[in-house]
Amino acid sequence: MRKPNFSLFIIIFSGFIISGCTSTKETEQQKVNDSVSNAIETWEESPTLVKEITVTDDGQTDVFIFRIGNNGKLGFGEYGPFISGEQQKYMWHFWGDKETLIKPFKVIGVNEEKNEEITVFQLTQSNSLAPNSGADHHLPSTMMLPSKGMWKLMAYFGDDLYGVVIVDVK
Helix, strand or coil, rough: CCCHHHHHEEEEEEEEHHHHHHHHHHHHHHHHHHHHHHHHHCCCCEEEEEEEECCCCCCCEEEEEEECCCCEEEEEEECCCCCCCCCCEEEEEEECCCHHHCEHHHHHHHHECCCCEEEEEEECCCCCCCCEEECCCCEEEEEECHHHHHHEEEEEECEEEEEEEEEEEE
């Protein structure tokens, strides 16, 4: 009687596992791509996370507003609402891999009503990650949007769209 060839079984079984992992990764990436595409097509303001924080030694509190991007991999802290024509500070936070997050970063804004497109913020070089508040990377920025209405802020690392945040400018 011939013994079963376990080597052949292991090779075939490993092939199934590897092909299953590859398709899972492709499926996850497709979900991210679909999410970005959906956000680009809609004009619904991005959700916020609001947290009460202590701002003075005597216990006075204020609220911290964090605007969340469409794919959960980016967002920024708001230090007040967007007001047209006024430059304000925003702290971007990102979750992802180092190779992506150290590429040049830019934010392109598109106005819903006028279909106006502008470069809102740009950082041409970043050599290292700057983790902050649980994020893999963060970048301070100042941004100004010239007119009121809904704006899509499309965040790019290199030439690749990383995510979208939609804001309502007063």
